[in-house]
Amino acid sequence: MNANAAAAATDTTGMGYLETTRSRFVTVWLPLSVFLFVLLFPFYWMVITTLKPNEELLSREGNPFWVINPTLAHIKKLLFETAYPDWLWNTMLVSAVSTALSLVCSVLAAYAIERLRFRGARYFGMAIFLAYLVPPSILFIPLATMVYTLGLFDTRLALILTYPTFLIPFCTWLLMGYFKSIPLELEECALIDGASRWQILWRIVLPLAVPGLISAGIFAFTLSWNEFIYALTFVSSSEVKTVPVGVVTELVEGDVYHWGSLMAGALFGALPVALLYSFFVEYYVSGLTGAVKE
């Protein structure tokens, strides 16, 4: 595979020159623009709906694709008349803490499995991978009873402690791949110089694995930001809800849907992760593709 990748990198022109401009338009540009239009339209629609006054929203006349009198009323309502700021804060807090917790656990576990080679390390590697295949939808019922018994129901701690169940397997798996790529000789030299395992991990392996740590961190953060079923089940008061759950359960009142503030809520809940992602696209993509390789 690596030889192929190197060949692909040095020989990138391929056979593109065999195609004419017109056939390229039909085979590449046309389908690609349709894909991009469909993938992006819902976002455009969120923005337009957020800015539309109610009269325009609830009218079938005129051109719905554009907004004539943009208004910030929906955003104002969302920020000042609902618990939305609380939800944002909760989501940020829960995502940040559970990501940090998972990263610490995963670094230690990945290093132990990949480099300490203790007895049974391979089986732990397999177990971690299997753990990643366990979906939250079959865990939420027993977890709900546990959360209740432990007295954690309706607390942020319930989410902070349960999110690592899907973050740790993913981060460990990803970091194992990164640690594998660090030359063993570096560690051997340090061992001979009298460094302890702890010093090796802290001073040599971690600094070299920073890209992997960023990938894992970004990925874990977006995964916890997106989490829905645990947050829906383990929390019931408005003050502790996360953005996805709050928007779905509290902004929908009765039969009258306030589409403007609903869309504003969806938009503002999506923006933080979208921004974070836009700064770290390369890391995110390498995390995504690194996780499915092997």
Add this chain to the structure above:
Amino acid sequence: MDRILDNRNVLGFLFLLPAGALLLLFLTYPLGLGTWLGFTDAKIGRPGVFVGLDNFQFLTQDAVALLSLFNTLFYTIVASILKFVLGLWLAILLNEHLPFKSMIRAIVLLPFIVPTALSAIAFWWIYDTQFSIISWTLVRMGVIDQYVNFLGDPWLARLSTIAANVWRGVPFIAITLLAGLQTISPSLYEAAALDGATGWQRFRHITLPLLTPIIAVVMTFSVLFTFTDFQLIYVLTRGGPLNATHLMATLSFQRAISGGALGEGAALATAMVPFLMAAILFSYFGLQRRKWQQGGSDR
């Protein structure tokens, strides 16, 4: 003390302790507890007693549970096929030489980044019975003369939820398959073209075989997450109309958390496990690496 800490078995155990303890407590134990609950008549606030296979027997005669099984299979199969075909197509398009290549790639992944519950709300609005933008456009174009009831009709609702799921899933598949496509050397295509292979033959005999291992992994994950999907359905339809879009995950939530019948819900969730195992084994054995793909001979 230092001696003990230098022993790799002791140190390995210590390093694994935090991750292991969290996973044992909040993953392995609940997995067992969930299975056990499925064999009891537990309700919210009341620990249950062992009732054997009663829950499962009840579920096999429960029309709604059977319908949810059908819906889950239909949803998973149709959505996975669509996601695979469209994702592979998009990956091939993105592998072309394009201006703003990296920017287009970054944009493509956006639907996958954004929380599903939030994009599902956008779809809910797009599918609205009175103000749907799709209906508006189709009416203006003269294709239909009245607004489509996207989420109100059983089959339309099934297809609409599948469309939303495909929208979110295609970018993931496209970007991961693209990573696989980039490892295929262009010289293979050139050699095939010189031998007179058509575009389809080049795709069928070069792209597809070399991509199989990564397709296997990506599709396993995709099937797994589609089969156990919850948020999209919960937000868009809550399982309606007439339970037509209830998946096993949403039904088990409704029975266990909203309805309080923990045992029954847990049994329903446990019933998903054999299907998941089958999907994993199928893709593992059916699509795993062939020897010749790594330079050896097949048999």
